[in-house]
């Protein structure tokens with residue numbers, strides 16, 4: 001298939017000059033013609049020529065003005081412009097380049113020079129467009145690969161989470177629900193997508209350390225003994241030890257380590273206080289407590305979401321980050337968030 005000829009717009013107030021150039025270029029190019037600035041702008045916006053040969057000295061709107069306007073329009077700003085002029089003083093040339101022209105040809109024209117410059121700038125434009133198109137394809141591919149990897153990572157983490165949860169049927173799905181709710185809280189608080197992704201991954205596995213808690217403790221109805229509570233309380237540290245070597249852009253092992261810390265320092269395992277707890281962990285904590293208190297457990301009466309809201313409201317600012325608590329309540333009360 002024959003390639004269509006590039007479209008070159010010639011702008012000059014002198015018909016004689018236009019004819020002269022047209023005669024030299026019409027064999028190789030399709031030509032558009034304009035005899036004043038306004039005509040040139042209208043033509044360029046409609047036809048989007050591949051290159052513009054633009055006279056500088058024209059009545060009403062000169063070539064500099066036409067160039068300035070074309071550069072301000074997104075669709076025409078990348079069209080290469082070659083100025084044509086009888087002026088050859090240095091400042092005129094400099095001004096043309098400053099306005100974004102790619103080249104400058106002084107009258108009277110040498111046919112071969114005009115042809116050579118037009119050809120050069122058209123091939124540069126073509127190369128630029130090819131490069132841009134390749135960049136777009138590459139960016140798209142990187143995006144696809146990244147999202148594939150994220151999906152794979154998420155599926156792997158979910159499988160790990162399920163493995164832990166098979167040991168504790170009462171909390172099956174707890175980590176998944178906490179992850180989903182924590183993401184909703186983070187979104188409400190205006191955290192970046194990157195932070196939300198990190199919170200999702202940490203949420204899915206935040207109780208993975210319970211893999212080391214004996215099943216007899218996990219499944220036992222009734223109040224736990226002090227020693228049993230102590231055993232359960234090592235799970236954030238165990239989770240951290242399991243996750244810390246996974247190479248990720250986010251410190252999600254730390255998020256997991258801190259998910260039972262409280263603002264007033266009464267949490268575990270390290271008794272950290274407000275400013276030492278990561279914001280992502282504070283969100284996980286609120287999501288975790290709210291989900292846990294509103295789900296069935298063998299050792300307490302039927303749960304109610306109101307009990308969860310009461311707990312986080314009473315301890316807002318004491319144990320739990322106020323902004324996370326507010327976002328949590330807003331989601332449940334006003335936006336009808338459901339865990340299932």
Ligand SMILES: [Fe+2]
Nearest residue numbers: 206207259260
């Ligand atoms: Fe936990």
Ligand SMILES: [Fe+2]
Nearest residue numbers: 174206207288
């Ligand atoms: Fe949990």
